[in-house]
Amino acid sequence: MLTAGGRPSTALARRAELMVRRGVVVDSSLRSVTDDRIHAIGDCAEHRRRVTGFVPPAREQAVVLADVLTGGTTRYDGSRSVARLRATDLEVAVLGDPERATGEVVEMTNPIAGSHRRLVVEGGVIVAAALVGDLSRVGLITQLYDRGTVLGPDEPGQLLLGEPASAPVALPDDAEVCACGGVSAGSIRACSSFESCRESTRATTGCGGCESVVRRLLAESAQADSRVGAS
Ligand SMILES: Cc1cc2nc3c(=O)[nH]c(=O)nc-3n(C[C@H](O)[C@H](O)[C@H](O)COP(=O)(O)OP(=O)(O)OC[C@H]3O[C@@H](n4cnc5c(N)ncnc54)[C@H](O)[C@@H]3O)c2cc1C
Structure with a gap:
């Protein structure tokens, strides 16, 4: 399936005489x-x-609006672009704008596996990325992108090689695993089962793309717990 994007249904808002361009025009209180x-x-x-068109920014806006409606001072300053x-x-997965971002492009295509990965790196920092068909390193890449971490000379290439089956890299607790719900590896490790994880963190309930990583983290935690119990 391919799509050229979505368009909000704004007829009701126009009839209510709200200012509408592509969407209902709001200020930093989402008003x-x-x-x-x-x-x-x-x-x-x-x-x-800007209209966003993805689950993660909608959730970020919902958090801000909940605060605004309950008298808080949080304001919306735009969402980072992670889809x-x-x-x-x-x-x-797309971080930033990999077509227009300026920087050195490091990319790898595997036509047999059907995957393509592209990082745009400027001054050693990931400024955009596109990952298609293999999201095994998306958590780490998103964290490096969000933090503006300066990469070592070999890191861009290593990040594109995917996760070695024999020795998966341990995700730090604060690495974001579920981009839709903003759920970190640590929050997932703290859960006792897949179902309770969905219930308490909402991980996997958006686009569902993080399910394999969530299951792996839970399995690793369960294994670690059983080793502690046995010793
Ligand atoms: C096919 C498809 C796949 C997608 N996949 C992804 C993905 O993998 N990852 C991702 O991040 N995003 C994805 N998206 C985008 C994502 O679905 C939206 O960004 C998200 O649902 C926006 O949430 P929302 O609450 O703003 O709008 P919606 O989820 O569209 O909710 C709006 C609700 O309002 C109701 N409504 C509309 N008009 C009226 C009315 N007049 N009266 C009462 N109710 C009304 C609608 O029926 C609907 O239930 C996808 C979208 C599509 C179409």
Whole structure:
């Protein structure tokens, strides 16, 4: 399946005479700029001329709006651009704008496995990435991108090689595993089962692209617990 994007259904908002361009135009309180009784979040909201179109920014906006509606001072300053998609069996992650970002491009394509990975690196920092068909290193790459970590000389290539089956790299506790819900590896490790993890953290309940990593982390924790119990 291929798509050229989505378009919010704005007829109701237009009829209500809210200011609508592509979406309902909102300020940093996610409030309509023409009617302060109305707030908009998610696909239908346009903030600083941008509509988002993915689950993670909608959730970030929901958190801000919950605070605004309960009298808090949190304001929305735009979402980082991290998209994870699952189209039939093909998994895709896009960080930033890998087509337009300036920097050195490091990429690897495996036509047999059907995967393509591209990092755009500037000054040693990942400024954009696209991963198609193999998301085994997406947690680590997202963390390095978010933090603006300066990579070592061999790191870009190593990140693209995928995770060696024999020795998976341990994700740090604060590495983000579920981009939709913003759930870290540590929060997942703290759960006792896959079901309780879904229930308490919401990991895997968005696009579902993190399921294999969540299951692996839980299995590793269970193994570690049983070793402690046996000793
Ligand atoms: C095929 C497809 C695949 C996608 N895959 C991914 C993915 O893998 N990862 C990702 O991050 N994002 C994905 N998205 C985008 C994601 O679904 C949206 O960004 C997200 O659902 C936005 O949430 P929302 O609450 O703003 O809008 P929605 O989830 O669209 O919810 C809006 C709700 O409002 C209801 N509604 C509309 N008009 C009215 C009305 N007049 N009265 C009452 N109710 C109304 C609708 O029925 C709907 O239930 C995908 C989208 C599509 C279409």
